[in-house]
Amino acid sequence: MSGYILRRVLLMVPLLFGISVISYAVITFAPGDPARLLADPEQVTAEQLASARERLGLDDPLPIQYVKMMRGLMTGDLRSFRTSQPVIEMIGERLPTTLALSGLALVFGVGGGILIGIIQSLRPYSRVDDAGTFVSLFGFAVPDFWLAIMLILLFAVRLEWLPASGFRPAGTSGWNLVEMAPHLVLPTIVLGTGLMASMARYTRSAMLEALSQDYVRTARAKGLRERVVVARHALRNSLLPVITLLGFYVPILFGGAVVVETIFAIPGVGRLALDSVFARDYPVILSINLMGAVAVLAGNLLADVGYAAVDPRIRYK
Amino acid sequence: MWRRFLRNRRALIGGVIVLGLYLVALLAPLLAPHDPNQQILLDRLKGPSAEHLFGTDSLGRDILSRAIYGARVSLAVSLVATLITIVIGALVGLVSGYVGGWLDNLMMRVTDVFLAFPIFILLITVVAIYGSSMFLLILFLGLAAWPSTARLVRAEVLSLAEREFVLAARVGGAHNLRIMLVHLLPNLVPILVVAATLRVGIVILVEAGLSYFGLAVSPPTPTWGNMVADGRIYLDSAW
Numbered sequence: 002m003s004g005y006i007l008r009r010v011l012l013m014v015p016l017l018f019g020i021s022v023i024s025y026a027v028i029t030f031a032p033g034d035p036a037r038l039l040a041d042p043e044q045v046t047a048e049q050l051a052s053a054r055e056r057l058g059l060d061d062p063l064p065i066q067y068v069k070m071m072r073g074l075m076t077g078d079l080r081s082f083r084t085s086q087p088v089i090e091m092i093g094e095r096l097p098t099t100l101a102l103s104g105l106a107l108v109f110g111v112g113g114g115i116l117i118g119i120i121q122s123l124r125p126y127s128r129v130d131d132a133g134t135f136v137s138l139f140g141f142a143v144p145d146f147w148l149a150i151m152l153i154l155l156f157a158v159r160l161e162w163l164p165a166s167g168f169r170p171a172g173t174s175g176w177n178l179v180e181m182a183p184h185l186v187l188p189t190i191v192l193g194t195g196l197m198a199s200m201a202r203y204t205r206s207a208m209l210e211a212l213s214q215d216y217v218r219t220a221r222a223k224g225l226r227e228r229v230v231v232a233r234h235a236l237r238n239s240l241l242p243v244i245t246l247l248g249f250y251v252p253i254l255f256g257g258a259v260v261v262e263t264i265f266a267i268p269g270v271g272r273l274a275l276d277s278v279f280a281r282d283y284p285v286i287l288s289i290n291l292m293g294a295v296a297v298l299a300g301n302l303l304a305d306v307g308y309a310a311v312d313p314r315i316r317y318k
Numbered sequence: 319m320w321r322r323f324l325r326n327r328r329a330l331i332g333g334v335i336v337l338g339l340y341l342v343a344l345l346a347p348l349l350a351p352h353d354p355n356q357q358i359l360l361d362r363l364k365g366p367s368a369e370h371l372f373g374t375d376s377l378g379r380d381i382l383s384r385a386i387y388g389a390r391v392s393l394a395v396s397l398v399a400t401l402i403t404i405v406i407g408a409l410v411g412l413v414s415g416y417v418g419g420w421l422d423n424l425m426m427r428v429t430d431v432f433l434a435f436p437i438f439i440l441l442i443t444v445v446a447i448y449g450s451s452m453f454l455l456i457l458f459l460g461l462a463a464w465p466s467t468a469r470l471v472r473a474e475v476l477s478l479a480e481r482e483f484v485l486a487a488r489v490g491g492a493h494n495l496r497i498m499l500v501h502l503l504p505n506l507v508p509i510l511v512v513a514a515t516l517r518v519g520i521v522i523l524v525e526a527g528l529s530y531f532g533l534a535v536s537p538p539t540p541t542w543g544n545m546v547a548d549g550r551i552y553l554d555s556a557w
Contacts, residue, residue, distance in 0.1 A: 019431035027440070031447035144523050144543070146530045150550055256438025260527060274439050275531070278446045286443055293436030301434075 002316075006306065013298050017291065024290040025067050028283050057082055070284060074291070079284045083277070088288045092270060098168055099269035102261070103254050105185060106192035107247075113193070114200020115243070119236065121201070122208030133201060140198030145257055149191045149264045156187060163187055166266040192261045196250055203246055207239035214238075240311050248304025252297045343389040352380035354387040354540050375548060384540035391541040395456050396521040402460025404514050407467025408506060414468065415475030416498050426472070432465040441524070445533045455528070459521050467513050471506055478505055 054060050058069055073079030077089045084091070114137075121133040157165035162183075164170075169181045211217065212235050220230045258271035266272075270289060277285035309315045324330055342349060357379055366373045372381035414425040444458050478484065479502070487501050529543030 015427070016431055016434055019428075020434060023431065023435075024440075024443075027444055028447060142519070142523075144526045144530075144546075146527060146543075147546055150546065252436045252438070255436045259438060259442065260530075263531070275442060278439075278443050281447070290436065290439060290443070293439055294434045297434045297436060 002306075002309065006302070009302050009305070013295075016298060017294060020294045021071060021287070021291055022067070024287050025070070028281075028286055029063060029066070031281075070287060073284070074288060079288065081277075081282050081285050083280050083282045083285075088284050091273060091285060092288060092292065095268055095270045095273050098267060099258050099262070099271060102168075102185070102188055102192060102267065102269060103258060105189040106196065106254065106257075108193075109189050110193035110196025111200055111243075111247070114197040115204045117197070117201040118204025119208060119231065121205045122212060123231070125209060130205075133205070137198040137201040140194045140201075143194070145191050145195065145260050146264060148194060149187070149261065152187050152190065153264075166264075168265075168267045168269075188261050188265045188267060191264075192254065192257045195253065195257065199246055199250070200243060203243055204239060207241070207243065208235055211235040211238045237311065241308065244307040244311060245304050247307075248300045248302075251300030252293065255293050255296060339389060340393060342386055343393045346386050346390055350380075350383035350386045352383040354379065354383040355538055356380070375545070381545070384545060385542070388540040388542045388545060391452070391539065392522050392525060395452070395459065395525050396518045398456045399459035399521050400514050400517045402457070403463045403467055403517055404510055406461070406464040407513070408471050408503070408510060410464065410468040411471025412475055412498055412502060412506070415472035416479055416494070416502065422472075425468075429465040429468050433469075437462050438524070438527075441528065442531065442533055445528060455525070459524060462524075463517060463520075467510075467517075470509060470513060474506055474509055475502060478502055 058066055061069065070079060074088075077087060079088045080086065081088055081091060117133045117136065121130045124130055153165045156163045163186055164184050165187075167184055169175075169177070169184055173180060212231075214235075217230060217234050220234045221227075225234075255271070258269060259275055260271070261267070262269040262272040263275055270292075273285065274289045276282075277289070372385060375381055375384070410425055410429070414422045414429075441458060441462060445455060448454055484497060484501055487497050492501070526541070526543035526546070529541040530547045532544065532547065
């Protein structure tokens with residue numbers, strides 16, 4: 002098992018190399034000059050542009066620029082074009098916010114989805130099942146930005162129960178969860194709804210399949226209580242497809258964070274990504290892309306390892 | 319197959335809705351009561367009325383007409399982008415799975431690279447940088463998803479290639495290209511249809527998300543995403 006994990010981690014190196022080259026190519030071959038974008042368009046002179054280009058290293062041949070940027074990334078002295086702040090600091094400041102938000106959305110999505118799926122599978126084709134199907138299909142179909150606006154309109158503007166934006170009350174800092182809780186409710190729901198919908202669908206069908214298996218009948222015949230049969234026999238075996246789904250969900254969660262952080266004005270990595278894209282801040286875009294790729298690869302690896310943890314029949318060599 | 323489809327009430331209802339939407343998009347010039355871009359500034363932000371069933375927006379444009387025309391963008395973008403995804407995915411998967419060897423290895427490693435991208439961030443990057451033309455948008459949305467289709471097709475081809483009918487074809491003297499196109503491709507249609515259907519829905523949502531950020535089709539053209547973005551400012555003040 003540890004040999005398998007080691008090989009998978011080593012395999013990430015060429016993958017990340019490929020991703021960094023492609024990301025780099027995409028942003029470098031773009032029309033438009035970041036030096037010009039940063040300068041004041043009214044009064045920039047040719048000399049100022051030239052010196053800005055030199056400072057940003059935009060005059061070097063492309064492979065040199067790439068190597069310089071990657072070296073900067075490894076050693077942590079890669080700096081933003083826009084603010085000259087080290088990229089690692091900019092991301093480091095915002096990463097806890099995005100991780101906290103994604104973590105909450107993950108708990109909400111997985112917990113809510115599995116719960117809905119189980120309830121549906123216990124009474125298939127009933128009213129309750131239909132209601133669950135409705136909720137999950139709604140969650141699939143609704144665009145996250147639209148859901149966010151509607152929730153803000155209802156809970157923040159009309160009912161005034163929850164704040165419409167921000168990550169913590171204005172003027173506060175740090176991680177006082179009690180103070181922050183009202184700010185976290187709506188973003189968590191918006192970010193987690195898609196996951197909840199997929200989770201509910203997959204759990205329902207996996208549970209229905211498991212509940213019709215012989216070992217469930219055996220468990221019932223032994224006189225086990227229904228709760229034990231459902232939780233210990235059927236559910237554990239249904240978790241398998243659900244785990245792969247989580248691995249695949251990492252990139253989607255990352256993209257959702259861009260939308261949610263922008264709409265709710267939350268200073269996270271997603272917001273930083275969007276701002277940097279608009280400002281042509283190449284080093285930041287490249288770093289965020291690579292960080293996202295690492296998250297995706299790690300997510301896939303965790304899904305494969307999680308497989309073996311739930312299903313003892315699966316063994317990796 | 320048609321009879322089974324028509325007998326399934328849910329499938330029928332879904333099919334009618336989808337077909338209806340495409341018809342609306344196709345017949346937009348006939349159905350829209352107003353010119354979607356005509357501005358009547360005196361009638362800004364009006365509520366629903368007999369003249370404007372959905373009301374008017376901040377520039378006095380008829381929202382129903384804009385929604386009808388917006389359907390064209392969403393549906394056209396999603397259809398063409400999905401077509402690109404499916405064609406590339408099927409091609410890569412077919413060749414990779416059937417030919418095998420180093421070519422398979424190479425293609426699958428390239429696929430892995432694309433699969434590991436945080437797609438939405440890549441999309442906002444390319445769209446923001448290369449400009450928001452409809453053509454590029456469709457191209458990028460189409461290119462974003464072929465790797466998962468390729469994986470799916472490859473897995474299917476690997477199992478199909480072991481079947482007797484492929485062996486029979488080879489014994490009958492069919493060359494590889496013929497086996498791939500005539501014998502294997504038709505058997506891939508079911509999974510391609512399923513993959514395409516799911517993909518169309520996802521692309522509509524992603525396109526709406528991009529145009530919400532002003533990154534998709536440029537302003538005067540109505541899309542569902544940019545209409546929501548425009549309306550957001552007036553949620554509290556309109557009507």
